[in-house]
Amino acid sequence: MSDEDDLARFVVRGPKEIRFLMRQLSERTSLVSAYPADAGHFALLSILDVPESPDEHLILDVSQDEAQNTALLRSERIICVSQLDRVRIQFELPGIQAGRHLDKPALISRMPAAVLRLQRREFYRLQTPVTDPVRCVVPIGEAGKSQPLDTRVLDISGGGVAVCLPDTGHGFHVDREFTGCQLFLQDTQALVIRLRVRNLFKVTLPGGNEILRAGCEFVGLTPAQENHIQRYILRIERERAARGTE
Incomplete structure (x- = not known):
């Protein structure tokens, strides 16, 4: 489908x-x-x-x-x-x-x-464009010593995102929360959000390579942030429909 x-x-x-x-x-x-x-x-x-x-x-x-x-x-x-x-x-x-x-x-x-x-x-889940990727910068590590991890968003919905991680996982585990994450939706300033990890598993790509996929839900989004994300999803769908792509 x-x-x-x-x-x-x-x-x-x-x-x-x-x-x-x-x-x-x-x-x-x-x-x-x-x-x-x-x-x-x-x-x-x-x-x-x-x-x-x-x-x-x-x-x-x-x-x-x-x-x-x-x-x-x-x-x-x-x-x-x-x-x-x-x-x-x-x-x-x-x-x-x-x-x-x-x-x-x-x-x-x-x-x-x-x-x-x-x-x-x-929640409808949108696969993000490969040519114009969406990024999410996640602060990892202990409080006061966190380092930014720049991840690529694989898909996004009004309820959360799935991100691609390095093999090590960098401390991602189910139910862990990350505060102060920055979600970059292409032509907008970063949305500062909180994420909770809901699932974590490896995915084999068509070429045989494996990636680690983390499914995360948004925690405490403001109404303005929710609508900002939905506007992005609608815009990408509209652009895809205009090009006749699936």
Whole structure:
């Protein structure tokens, strides 16, 4: 199964299903983290209404921060993340316009074309690009005497990463935690994170060489860090789809 096939299991594309999910978010006044694609910050919004209209529009409230509203209005793509019954709901809005709802300022957007719906145990795992690798620098050793270990990230999800280690393992073992790790997602500054090792085993590559693979989960990610990682995953998937690669 390809990465795209794996992701497709969690994607809702039917207009009726998407409208139903948007109405649930609206009725429960669920907060939506809205990330302009070209900005590093986000705005907390809610969906005010999902009107029955031929042009399929969403109506959202405005942020109290005018700078955030300006960034949203200027962006051609806004990545939105929310939750329903502990299920992560993620979708992309194709731009937002200023409008009014019940005689108050509002933000208006077309309905999303697809919605990604992931339970915590169903994090989609992305194999990272070989030509533009993702790195994670892990401080190893005793407190005060740690040395940075530069590792290559083999795959990444909203729940964790798998990294490639030297044969010695450098002190990695199941349940060990590493604080102050730096995750480099290509064109961004490092995310400073904490990792807990969940599994450790050797993998034989097609050429016969063996590598040591450590599966690690994220511990205590902030909402901003979670969304930063999901934005990276969506961007890589979008680039792969545009190239027609699996």
